[in-house]
Amino acid sequence: MGNLLIIFKRELLSYFATPLAYIFIVIFLVVNGFLTFDFGGFYARGQADLAPFFAFHPFLYLFMVPAIAMTMWADERKAGTIELLLTLPINLRDAILGKYLAAWSLIGIALSLTFPIWITANYLGDPDNGVIFAAYVGSWFMAGAYLAIGACLSACTKNPVIAFILTVTICVIFVLLGYPFLLGMLTGWVPQIIIDAISSMGFLTHFDSISKGVFDVRDFLFFGVFIAAWLFASAVVIELKKAS
Amino acid sequence: MIEINNLTKIFDQFTAIDDLSFTVKEGEVLGFLGPNGAGKSTTMKLITGFLSASHGTVSIDGFDISNRPIEAKSLMGYLPEGAPSYGDMTTLEFLNFVAQVRGYRGEEITRRVKHVLDEVELNSVSQQTIETLSKGFKRRVGLAQAIMHDPKVLILDEPTDGLDPNQKHHVRELIKNLARDKIVIISTHILEEVTAVCSRAIIIAQGKIVADGTPAELETRSKYHQAVSVRLSENYDLAADLVDLAEVGDVEKDSEDDMVFRILANEGNSIFSQVSEIAQSKHWPVTEFHVSRGQLEDVFRTVTLPALGAE
Numbered sequence: 001m002g003n004l005l006i007i008f009k010r011e012l013l014s015y016f017a018t019p020l021a022y023i024f025i026v027i028f029l030v031v032n033g034f035l036t037f038d039f040g041g042f043y044a045r046g047q048a049d050l051a052p053f054f055a056f057h058p059f060l061y062l063f064m065v066p067a068i069a070m071t072m073w074a075d076e077r078k079a080g081t082i083e084l085l086l087t088l089p090i091n092l093r094d095a096i097l098g099k100y101l102a103a104w105s106l107i108g109i110a111l112s113l114t115f116p117i118w119i120t121a122n123y124l125g126d127p128d129n130g131v132i133f134a135a136y137v138g139s140w141f142m143a144g145a146y147l148a149i150g151a152c153l154s155a156c157t158k159n160p161v162i163a164f165i166l167t168v169t170i171c172v173i174f175v176l177l178g179y180p181f182l183l184g185m186l187t188g189w190v191p192q193i194i195i196d197a198i199s200s201m202g203f204l205t206h207f208d209s210i211s212k213g214v215f216d217v218r219d220f221l222f223f224g225v226f227i228a229a230w231l232f233a234s235a236v237v238i239e240l241k242k243a244s
Numbered sequence: 245m246i247e248i249n250n251l252t253k254i255f256d257q258f259t260a261i262d263d264l265s266f267t268v269k270e271g272e273v274l275g276f277l278g279p280n281g282a283g284k285s286t287t288m289k290l291i292t293g294f295l296s297a298s299h300g301t302v303s304i305d306g307f308d309i310s311n312r313p314i315e316a317k318s319l320m321g322y323l324p325e326g327a328p329s330y331g332d333m334t335t336l337e338f339l340n341f342v343a344q345v346r347g348y349r350g351e352e353i354t355r356r357v358k359h360v361l362d363e364v365e366l367n368s369v370s371q372q373t374i375e376t377l378s379k380g381f382k383r384r385v386g387l388a389q390a391i392m393h394d395p396k397v398l399i400l401d402e403p404t405d406g407l408d409p410n411q412k413h414h415v416r417e418l419i420k421n422l423a424r425d426k427i428v429i430i431s432t433h434i435l436e437e438v439t440a441v442c443s444r445a446i447i448i449a450q451g452k453i454v455a456d457g458t459p460a461e462l463e464t465r466s467k468y469h470q471a472v473s474v475r476l477s478e479n480y481d482l483a484a485d486l487v488d489l490a491e492v493g494d495v496e497k498d499s500e501d502d503m504v505f506r507i508l509a510n511e512g513n514s515i516f517s518q519v520s521e522i523a524q525s526k527h528w529p530v531t532e533f534h535v536s537r538g539q540l541e542d543v544f545r546t547v548t549l550p551a552l553g554a555e
Contacts (some may be wrong), residue, residue: 084329
């Protein structure tokens with residue numbers, strides 16, 4: 001068992017050693033159910049798909065994911081355990097990935113526990129399960145992108161609240177970048193190529209096509225590269241803090 | 245062997261560690277002394293690789309801490325300041341985690357963890373979460389993780405802070421038993437600890453070394469080194485009898501006890517026999533008479549105060 005796995009295990013277990021994981025999962029499920037059935041009109045639409053379920057995810061993640069991410073490094077710094085962790089014979093890469101994957105798994109667990117909605121759709125109609133599966137994976141990747149931003153900003157400070165606020169702010173920007181309303185305001189006076197570039201950085205652009213069943217590897221690739229870039233940035237931040 | 249060359253750490257404009265160089269060899273227990281803010285903890289953070297130096301190098305058995313961090317860190321056990329550990333884990337879970345990171349697998353984990361639990365007497369709290377433990381127990385959990393892999397180099401930042409006298413004694417015994425073929429660096433502001441466990445002491449002030457030697461050598465730098473302490477039963481003018489002795493310096497009255505005097509020796513000369521002869525011939529009304537050792541505390545003040553700009 002490599003150090004990455006050891007750290008992953010420790011982090012994941014520590015989420016479940018406190019009420020944090022349970023509260024996160026319960027709230028995630030309750031809010032998801034509320035949004036899907038009440039706001040999304042899951043039944044009233046009369047369509048056997050999970051579109052109203054996934055449509056709210058970009059906004060749900062906006063405050064749920066930073067809440068998980070904020071403690072990732074800020075708490076270690078506050079409690080001084082970062083000094084212990086970074087003086088153990090561990091690669092920084094293993095520490096960053098181990099912690100990140102543990103938090104991402106927690107979100108994955110919460111997301112997979114929404115399966116009754118999937119079952120409901122299958123019970124009531126005949127949805128395209130391939131599309132739903134791709135949308136689940138896409139949603140998880142998008143959550144991973146939020147989480148990677150949060151991981152990096154959590155490494156910048158020892159105050160989790162500051163990390164939370166910064167993360168929400170940056171995430172809002174990346175959600176808005178793909179928002180048709182914002183793009184509409186730019187049309188006409190900004191060159192199309194810049195609008196496309198801005199739009200291609202937005203979470204919604206990629207998530208919308210995934211959740212509508214347009215399977216394009218590039219959308220997944222976007223989130224993958226996005227996550228890798230922010231995790232690399234976390235490593236840079238942690239190294240810089242050592243030298244400051 | 246630990247080699248530290250021209251180690252410098254600058255935080256913004258403030259120079260915390262200023263061109264520090266020293267080596268520590270196997271078998272040495274080095275006490276790292278200094279006033280608060282002198283740079284003790286910063287030096288330890290630099291040695292263990294938690295901070296990176298502005299200039300200079302640290303090498304552990306030939307492994308440079310910035311170029312070969314994994315190898316260097318594998319050789320070291322470290323108790324950071326305040327003994328941080330993951331509060332939501334039990335003692336046992338935490339030590340298992342450390343054992344795994346230190347490369348132990350399977351049965352060996354159980355064996356190593358049991359060994360350190362016995363060594364620092366943590367068995368009674370092995371199932372308790374660390375955040376519920378008292379300060380003394382937390383410190384011992386920190387010690388346990390530091391000695392997990394029987395490291396060649398042990399770096400302990402204030403290892404006995406917050407322990408009761410029995411626990412302090414126990415930890416000191418532990419350090420002494422470890423020390424034979426190892427390098428131990430402990431920082432402390434308890435001077436008796438240095439005399440009790442250290443074979444060498446370095447005093448730093450404002451990031452610079454101001455004294456380096458065995459505790460006994462440092463004691464000789466005290467003005468009380470070789471002084472004769474006398475308790476009288478009635479008032480008597482000792483100084484008048486000692487005027488002719490060139491080796492004798494001042495006679496000081498104890499600040500707490502009117503009847504206790506200290507006869508200071510010039511330049512560390514042994515004055516015991518001369519003073520005792522005079523005491524007998526002049527029939528001093530003496531109830532106690534002994535040579536005092538140099539006081540480390542006195543040396544500490546003498547060497548650190550000029551650096552701090554006082555006096």
